[in-house]
Amino acid sequence: MKTENNFFKKLFAKNYRSRTISFLIIIVGYIVVEALMMSGNLSSMFQSLLVPVTCYIVAAIGLNLNVGVSGELNLGQAGFMCIGAFSGVCVSGALAPFISNGIVRLLMAIVVGAVLAALFGMIIGIPVLKLQGDYLAIVTLAFGEIVKSLINNMYIGFDSEGFQFSFVDNNLHLGPGGKALINGPMGATGTERISTFTIGVLLILAALFIVYNLMYSRSGRAIMACRDNRIAAESVGIHVANTKMLAFVVSASLAGAAGALYGLNYSTLVPSKFGFNLSILILVYVVLGGLGNMTGTIISTIVLVLLPELLRGLADYRMIIYAVILIITMILTNNEKFRGWMAKLKDSLSFKKQPKEVEAHE
Amino acid sequence: MSENKTPVLEVIDLGIDFGGLTAVNDFNMKVFNEEIVGLIGPNGAGKTTVFNMLTKVYQPTRGSIKFLGQDTSKMTVVDMNKAGIARTFQNIRLFSNLSVIDNVKIGMHNSISYNNVDAIFRLKKFHDEENRIQNEAMELLKIFELDDKAEIIAGNLPYGAQRRLEIARAMATNPKLLLLDEPAAGMNPQETQELMTMIRFVRDHFKIAVLLIEHDMKLVMGICERITVLNYGMMLAEGTPEEIQANPHVIKAYLGE
Numbered sequence: 001m002k003t004e005n006n007f008f009k010k011l012f013a014k015n016y017r018s019r020t021i022s023f024l025i026i027i028v029g030y031i032v033v034e035a036l037m038m039s040g041n042l043s044s045m046f047q048s049l050l051v052p053v054t055c056y057i058v059a060a061i062g063l064n065l066n067v068g069v070s071g072e073l074n075l076g077q078a079g080f081m082c083i084g085a086f087s088g089v090c091v092s093g094a095l096a097p098f099i100s101n102g103i104v105r106l107l108m109a110i111v112v113g114a115v116l117a118a119l120f121g122m123i124i125g126i127p128v129l130k131l132q133g134d135y136l137a138i139v140t141l142a143f144g145e146i147v148k149s150l151i152n153n154m155y156i157g158f159d160s161e162g163f164q165f166s167f168v169d170n171n172l173h174l175g176p177g178g179k180a181l182i183n184g185p186m187g188a189t190g191t192e193r194i195s196t197f198t199i200g201v202l203l204i205l206a207a208l209f210i211v212y213n214l215m216y217s218r219s220g221r222a223i224m225a226c227r228d229n230r231i232a233a234e235s236v237g238i239h240v241a242n243t244k245m246l247a248f249v250v251s252a253s254l255a256g257a258a259g260a261l262y263g264l265n266y267s268t269l270v271p272s273k274f275g276f277n278l279s280i281l282i283l284v285y286v287v288l289g290g291l292g293n294m295t296g297t298i299i300s301t302i303v304l305v306l307l308p309e310l311l312r313g314l315a316d317y318r319m320i321i322y323a324v325i326l327i328i329t330m331i332l333t334n335n336e337k338f339r340g341w342m343a344k345l346k347d348s349l350s351f352k353k354q355p356k357e358v359e360a361h362e
Numbered sequence: 363m364s365e366n367k368t369p370v371l372e373v374i375d376l377g378i379d380f381g382g383l384t385a386v387n388d389f390n391m392k393v394f395n396e397e398i399v400g401l402i403g404p405n406g407a408g409k410t411t412v413f414n415m416l417t418k419v420y421q422p423t424r425g426s427i428k429f430l431g432q433d434t435s436k437m438t439v440v441d442m443n444k445a446g447i448a449r450t451f452q453n454i455r456l457f458s459n460l461s462v463i464d465n466v467k468i469g470m471h472n473s474i475s476y477n478n479v480d481a482i483f484r485l486k487k488f489h490d491e492e493n494r495i496q497n498e499a500m501e502l503l504k505i506f507e508l509d510d511k512a513e514i515i516a517g518n519l520p521y522g523a524q525r526r527l528e529i530a531r532a533m534a535t536n537p538k539l540l541l542l543d544e545p546a547a548g549m550n551p552q553e554t555q556e557l558m559t560m561i562r563f564v565r566d567h568f569k570i571a572v573l574l575i576e577h578d579m580k581l582v583m584g585i586c587e588r589i590t591v592l593n594y595g596m597m598l599a600e601g602t603p604e605e606i607q608a609n610p611h612v613i614k615a616y617l618g619e
Contacts, residue, residue, distance in 0.1 A: 213481055217476075221468050227459075228458060232456065236468060238471050
């Protein structure tokens with residue numbers, strides 16, 4: 001009994017509290033949604049939002065590691081999602097005749113999407129992260145657009161000889177039994193919808209697990225050191241480019257995984273869905289939730305996805321209200337007085353009986 | 363020959379040009395093990411430029427730097443630290459959003475042996491290493507009288523404590539040579555006195571060489587065993603504190619004719 005007590009105490013100790021809270025939000029949220037669904041109290045519109053929300057959360061957690069913890073602006077998160085989505089659709093489509101179990105194919109698609117996105121992240125990260133300044137923002141912005149246009153002009157099919165690629169209309173020459181997976185600007189059509197909310201939630205938990213454990217370790221400290229003071233970080237023997245690369249690649253691979261989940265949630269998926277707007281949207285989730293604050297990212301993503309739907313009753317005014325709420329939140333969270341109130345509120349709510357522990361992270 | 367007679371650092375005919383401007387020229391210096399050496403000179407003499415060359419922030423245009431008998435011409439900033447040169451900065455450069463103990467732990471970055479997989483899955487190696495550096499970091503903080511401030515954000519520390527933390531972070535990289543760039547800048551006489559004791563203690567305790575830039579002559583004359591004087595990027599004089607104080611060239615450089 002005593003060890004169990006200590007375990008719970010540790011979960012809510014100063015250094016663990018934020019981590020525990022973000023895991024709790026996800027788990028409690030999942031249980032509530034499942035309960036609502038089972039009792040038939042969730043409208044089909046909200047049900048259709050469940051998987052996309054989990055995708056956005058995963059992509060936003062990744063982006064927060066890149067923008068908040070590592071301090072490099074990345075405007076191409078949608079590009080990495082795009083890679084994950086279409087590679088995921090290809091993997092699932094190609095494996096459909098061999099593996100009938102949707103969950104297995106979905107997991108394989110997520111892994112392939114994450115690995116491919118990480119690979120592309122590495123390719124563009126190698127030259128860019130050696131530079132100082134906002135070059136990553138410019139390059140990732142261009143990267144997102146390039147990926148979108150490439151897939152817009154790409155035809156991919158699968159037959160007995162493997163994957164067939166073409167950049168010319170209907171030039172795939174598929175063998176018998178072959179099928180087209182991506183049809184250029186028409187995107188992926190006839191995809192089997194195998195994404196589930198449960199897998200999405202598990203993916204969030206995995207993303208949180210990876211990001212938190214990385215943040216509170218040797219590499220995480222190094223990433224924050226490079227953000228705070230590049231020159232000092234180098235002077236204590238930290239390789240800045242490699243360190244920033246780690247954050248960038250993990251961020252890209254999480255976006256890839258999120259993309260795969262997203263892509264397999266729709267029977268039709270067009271590349272134009274992964275435009276600059278989506279990158280900015282995810283960046284807004286991150287900035288509003290707080291740089292480096294994963295719990296905040298989760299909450300802001302959920303709120304900002306639900307908000308336009310909840311405001312639907314206001315018809316034409318809903319996007320105005322949405323924008324006004326965004327602006328007010330941004331101003332308030334930067335207001336010293338408001339922050340002071342919030343801090344006081346937090347103090348009065350926190351567990352005061354905690355014994356002082358001098359543990360740092362563990 | 364005893365070990366004390368092999369130089370830790372040997373600088374031969376070092377020089378650097380910025381565009382057409384020669385900032386440092388024909389600079390020679392030796393630092394022996396367990397020695398405290400001072401580098402002084404009027405403002406703009408090129409002292410910090412020498413530090414930046416020793417740590418490879420600037421690549422020297424001419425000459426060579428030998429550290430522990432090894433040629434360093436191909437080494438980068440990171441390599442120099444791994445080889446055993448640690449430094450502090452004239453304008454304090456802490457990781458100011460992180461806690462005091464994290465600043466020190468970041469200094470231990472290269473001594474930690476677990477990898478990212480150990481970290482993500484929180485394997486035994488991760489816990490062992492984190493416990494080890496937690497203890498080592500606390501010990502180091504005790505030496506610099508910062509152990510009671512371990513969890514404070516570094517940017518919120520008072521000025522003198524920030525200077526000490528920077529030295530602690532440099533020592534966390536386990537150097538053989540410590541470069542201090544104006545460690546007493548902005549300190550009151552009492553703090554300076556404590557700093558002198560601390561620098562001597564660090565040298566004796568860790569058995570390292572210390573090279574320091576300082577304008578506070580009480581500190582320089584008080585703890586340095588040898589002093590090199592730099593003026594207009596050239597070496598003006600070299601010797602014991604007594605010799606330097608009596609050197610007419612040095613007096614002229616500082617006070618004018």
